[in-house]
Amino acid sequence: MIDYTQNLDQPVRNALTDNHQNERKLTFLERLYIPEILKGMAYTFKQMFKPDVTMRYPEERWDPPAIFRGRPVLVKDNGKERCVACGLCARACPPLAISMQAAETDDEKERFPDFFEINMLRCIYCGFCEEVCPEEAIVMSKDYDLVYHSRGDAIYDKERLLVDKEDLKDRLDFLKQYKNRQFGQFWNFKEENNIHSVRNRDENWDTGLSLVDMLEAKNKESKN
Template sequence: MRPWWAVVVGLWVSTRHFFVNLGRFLRGSQDFTVYFPEQRFVHPPAIRGMPVLVQMENGKERCVACGLCEWACPTTCITIFPAETNDEVERYPEIFDIDMSRCMFCGYCEEACPEEAIVMSRQVEISSYSRSGSMWHKQDLLVPVSELKTRIDYLRSNYER
């Protein structure tokens, strides 16, 4: 292949994209650009944002500290220590930490949880100025079940598949 031919092909691709975009502009079609933060992108229900813990209506977490989410996590960013309790039926985590600097938002923890206690929220803006700010503890992760209704309904609709 001749060197000048690569330049011609590159110019042809750029020219074609220019005229396609010019045609869209003249027809008045909508932009693909979202001007963040003035405009917010509407996320689909299947988005996998930050993993959070479901807090029931009575104020307790739904988690029973079984450790399946910790075991399923490929980056080992979840740390769980179950609390000592006299009740044999109900357990709860004393420590539940997620290191968001290691989390890759794969959703394996959500799939592994038998209690629907950890779900992927719609929260995607989790930046911090320090490494210690990326460690989220149980109190930071608790979200009321009413705020997670759309995600839980989406998960339940996938159970039938």
């Protein structure tokens, strides 16, 4: 242990001493080095006959699994964005990469983002935006090779962010499973639940109950 009372101008003894637990004495053969070099060469020779694990990028491209978090994108559902411009994703985003402006519409969902931007120079691919979105409107895509020619290029507007839901099927299916594992005891996560409207919000929702009370009420209902 370092004695902080000592003169700090003096060099402190390195913690890696002969007594260090991870150190061990080399055997005679190891000290000769030649057997170790031969062992290394044999290992390299063995690897030469194994299948390649590297890819010839960009000619060959890696298809990441559904759990992969690439560039965040907005989900386009039947030609329209699912986003209702609630602002939760912008609020949750640690580096403040998301900005948007809400506008009203006569559609069932009532609101939509007039503009929606993600500054990809700030994004840290944390997935918080996806996690908090109540509409499954922003998800992490498989897009991983991003190149920009200028700082302005890295700011993705709504048009560049929108991706058809059919192209995001893997991730949306993964999220369905993932969210049901987390919240399945309270509600069954379904895509059709994605349209939340304040016009009919209170029809089936008793705002006086906590989630635990709601679960109890639901259990009682199912027993009767």
